[in-house]
Amino acid sequence: MATYTAWRTGADKGDHRRLTWVCGDQYVLVHEVVTETWAAVNPGPLDHHVYDAGADPDRAIWARAHQHPLTPGAPVLITVRRAEKISNWEPLHTWAAQMRLLPGVHLLFVGDHDDFPRAGSRARRMQRFERDLRAWLATPEGRFATWAAQRQIERREVVTTSTPRTGP
Secondary structure, three states: OOOHHHHHHHHHOOOOOOEEEEOOOOHHHHHHHHHHHHHHHOOOOOOEEEEEOOOOOHHHHHHHHOOOOOOOOOOEEEEEEOHHHOOOOHHHHHHHHOHHHOOOEEEEEEOOOOOOOOOHHHHHHHHHHHHHHHHHHOOHHHHHHHHHHHHHHHHHHHHHHHOOOOOO
């Protein structure tokens, strides 16, 4: 879990993650993360989808996350508002494992709460998600996904450090 400062530092370097969760009581900062993520991804006109997890079924969100863009070659941004209301997080594991098959798909979860839930049913759901994610990361598939992501980061760092700087 990163803070706004960590996100801002990455965003200033052009590092926008394909999976982002944002929440907090600083609505201006939440709005900034959402708008800057949208601007950085720059989805095609048919490839920005906004869902309300409280009203839209989970299956619609996950079905869209597993589809290729409607505009050929365009990136896809799926924004899910009230993301803490998602009850089935299992498809996220599948999506994470298949990220390389859907290279332009970005997920942006926007939570309504001030912070990650610490008590109650939402907290139990989030703890279950974190526990399931940790368990998946321990599997061979999860370790491969972690290795592949790390290689992409290392490649990006090599390109960034080896690119000659221009200007002052």
